[in-house]
Amino acid sequence: MGLRSWFAHRRTPVTAASRPAFAAAIEPKEQEPVTPEQMADLxxxxxxxxxxxxxxxxxxxHACSRGRKPWQEDPAAVRSLxxxxRRVNAEDAATEGPTAK
Incomplete structure (x- = not known):
């Protein structure tokens, strides 16, 4: 059996019952509609x-999401970034002194 056939070979078909329990938790859910207030906050x-x-x-x-919602769509995550x-910039300015920039 060659390497290609080993990767392509599947002994049993994948069914919903054979998937791991966490698979349902990571599948995308239908998103709730965004209100105008939420869009303004974002x-x-x-x-x-x-x-x-x-x-x-x-x-x-580069940033990655930790929850079910992308960080780009979460106002709290965007504000945290x-x-x-700001904090890194302030620390750099304090470390480098008045000649920075």
């Missing part, structure tokens, strides 16, 4: 993040 959070990124001269970053950028 936009305000993104504005805060954009301002914090501009102040810290960050050119890019903005706070992190």
């Amino acid at each position: 936009k305000a959070a993104w504005d805060e993040l954009a301002e914090a990124a501009k102040e810290s001269a960050v050119t890019g970053f 903005a706070a992190l950028l």
Whole structure:
């Protein structure tokens, strides 16, 4: 049996009963509709993040979600990232002294 056939070979078909118990927890659920207030809050959070990124001269970053909702759609997560950028920028400025930037 070659390597290709070993990977392609499946002894039993996958059924819902044979999937691990956690599979249902990680499958995407239908999202609730976003209200105008939630959308305004999310936009305000993104504005805060954009301002914090501009102040810290960050050119890019990568983040991943820890829950079922992407971090980009969670105002609290976006604000946390903005706070992190501000804190790191303040620590760098304090460490580097008055000649920074």
